[in-house]
Amino acid sequence: EVQLVQSGAEVKKPGESLKISCQGFGYRFGGWWIGWVRQTPGKGLEWMGVIYPDDSDTKYSPSFRGQVTISADKSTNTAYLQWNSLKASDSGMFYCARLSPSGAYRWFDYWGQGTPVTVSS
Amino acid sequence: QSVLTQPPSMSAAPGQKVTISCSGSNSNIGNNYVSWYQQVPGTAPKLLIYDNDRRPSGIPDRFSGSKSGASAILDITGLQTGDGANYYCLTWDDNFYAGVFGGGTKLTVL
Numbered sequence: 001e002v003q004l005v006q007s008g009a010e011v012k013k014p015g016e017s018l019k020i021s022c023q024g025f026g027y028r029f030g031g032w033w034i035g036w037v038r039q040t041p042g043k044g045l046e047w048m049g050v051i052y053p054d055d056s057d058t059k060y061s062p063s064f065r066g067q068v069t070i071s072a073d074k075s076t077n078t079a080y081l082q083w084n085s086l087k088a089s090d091s092g093m094f095y096c097a098r099l100s101p102s103g104a105y106r107w108f109d110y111w112g113q114g115t116p117v118t119v120s121s
Numbered sequence: 122q123s124v125l126t127q128p129p130s131m132s133a134a135p136g137q138k139v140t141i142s143c144s145g146s147n148s149n150i151g152n153n154y155v156s157w158y159q160q161v162p163g164t165a166p167k168l169l170i171y172d173n174d175r176r177p178s179g180i181p182d183r184f185s186g187s188k189s190g191a192s193a194i195l196d197i198t199g200l201q202t203g204d205g206a207n208y209y210c211l212t213w214d215d216n217f218y219a220g221v222f223g224g225g226t227k228l229t230v231l
Contacts, residue, residue: 044123045166045209047220061219095165107156107171114165
């Protein structure tokens with residue numbers, strides 16, 4: 001059974017760094033794109049970026065390029081989303097999701113449970 | 122403001138049919154596949170339709186999708202109270218070279 005398990009809730013101060021994770025189970029992690037999606041309170045879903053773990057090819061939405069870093073570690077079947085200097089506006093719920101079909105990125109078929117991030121002084 | 126336009130809210134009675142639209146342009150919907158997601162508040166989104174009109178296993182045939190030109194629609198027939206949720210469309214945008222979601226439609230089943 002395919003599962004994506006995300007790290008737990010985070011509360012941070014502005015200026016701090018953060019790295020959240022998403023571990024995949026039940027499939028060959030390296031051969032499927034993994035994406036990150038942001039949802040802010042009362043708002044919709046925003047496509048942040050995706051990574052192909054086999055070669056770390058990464059694509060970012062223009063809205064998030066330079067603001068976050070997406071990475072992956074094939075040895076632990078884990079994808080990461082990282083901020084170097086958080087702002088209050090970075091707060092939200094962050095989902096990882098697997099893209100299908102294998103090797104392409106047309107739809108998200110499996111989703112993690114979400115990681116809430118709160119940035120507040 | 123999303124590049125894909127959805128009606129912010131819709132409502133209908135149980136048993137009725139609702140059509141949720143997702144309007145884009147030639148650089149996104151017009152040239153790429155569309156998928157649809159259902160999100161009950163407090164839970165992760167769930168895939169309803171992929172490749173414009175295909176249903177994953179386990180999704181009832183009350184849910185159907187189609188695409189014409191730069192617009193896509195999600196039809197839900199025989200509405201049930203449990204269908205009350207937020208619905209999002211998703212496609213690739215050739216100009217942004219990234220995926221884009223619609224703004225979402227909150228469906229209320231009265």
